Amino acid sequence: MPGVREQGLNRVITVHIRAFARFRELFGDRFDLKVESPATVRSVMHEIGRRNVQGISELLDHEGNVKKSVIIMVNRERISGETRDDHPVSGEDEVALYPPVAGG
Amino acid sequence: MIRITRDDFDISALLEEARGDENGAIVSFVGIVRNDGIERMEVEAFEEVAEQELFRIRQEAIEKFGVTSVDIIHRVGSLAVGDRIVLIIVGASHRKAAFLGCEYIIDRIKESVPIWKKEYTAGDSRWVPGEHE
Numbered sequence: 001m002p003g004v005r006e007q008g009l010n011r012v013i014t015v016h017i018r019a020f021a022r023f024r025e026l027f028g029d030r031f032d033l034k035v036e037s038p039a040t041v042r043s044v045m046h047e048i049g050r051r052n053v054q055g056i057s058e059l060l061d062h063e064g065n066v067k068k069s070v071i072i073m074v075n076r077e078r079i080s081g082e083t084r085d086d087h088p089v090s091g092e093d094e095v096a097l098y099p100p101v102a103g104g
Numbered sequence: 105m106i107r108i109t110r111d112d113f114d115i116s117a118l119l120e121e122a123r124g125d126e127n128g129a130i131v132s133f134v135g136i137v138r139n140d141g142i143e144r145m146e147v148e149a150f151e152e153v154a155e156q157e158l159f160r161i162r163q164e165a166i167e168k169f170g171v172t173s174v175d176i177i178h179r180v181g182s183l184a185v186g187d188r189i190v191l192i193i194v195g196a197s198h199r200k201a202a203f204l205g206c207e208y209i210i211d212r213i214k215e216s217v218p219i220w221k222k223e224y225t226a227g228d229s230r231w232v233p234g235e236h237e
Contacts, residue, residue, distance in 0.1 A: 018150070020148060020150050020218065020220065021148055021220035021222075021231060022231050024148075071218075073153065076152070076153055076156075096150060096153075098150065098218055098220070099220070099231070099234070100233070100234030100236055101214070101215070101216065101217055101218050101219055101220065101234050101236075102214070102219070102220050102221050102231070102232045102233060102234040102235070103147070103149070103154075103178060103190070103213055103214065103217050103218075103219025103220070103221070104135055104178075104189070104190055104210055104213040104214040104217075104219070
């Protein structure tokens with residue numbers, strides 16, 4: 001399966017992250033991330049948060065849920081609604097995160 | 105024309121292009137970098153998605169208001185006070201549809217198109233908060 005490899009007992013997948021605006025400054029604009037499978041939006045955000053402990057409070061609330069102010073796209077489709085944190089993420093998916101928009 | 109670009113645009117030329125037999129009214133909106141004590145502004149976009157979203161908003165305006173032509177140009181990169189940020193040109197048979205369509209488009213841009221602005225003052229910088237935070 002593309003993007004999947006064995007790491008000890010865990011299956012690890014690679015996802016492609018893109019971050020914008022203040023999240024780009026905190027975590028980097030474009031990078032690959034290895035996460036355990038099965039992965040979700042929540043587990044990907046937790047893994048991104050590990051890259052910058054100061055930035056983790058921008059992504060997650062005190063209970064470890066992804067903050068509503070973090071906008072998430074998986075493969076260019078916006079993920080929203082009550083089940084957003086549990087949305088599945090597969091190997092080679094592109095996951096984009098950004099704050100509320102301010103153009104115009 | 106729908107475009108995300110680093111380049112400035114020629115409003116007169118674009119207004120002229122929008123003039124057509126079926127347009128009885130053309131309304132334009134130009135967003136400009138305001139002097140709020142800033143030196144410059146950096147505009148950033150998730151360009152592939154932003155352009156897709158602008159196409160979607162154009163289609164919405166056509167369906168909701170019956171406008172006949174829509175041009176949207178949004179700039180990215182470093183902009184100085186007084187520089188143009190965004191241009192919207194809406195053509196319609198009658199003025200009301202053109203005004204409503206133009207207002208709808210700028211409101212939708214501020215709501216959903218992945219574009220952000222960072223303002224730079226002499227010794228500081230800050231991200232402009234979204235209107236829908």
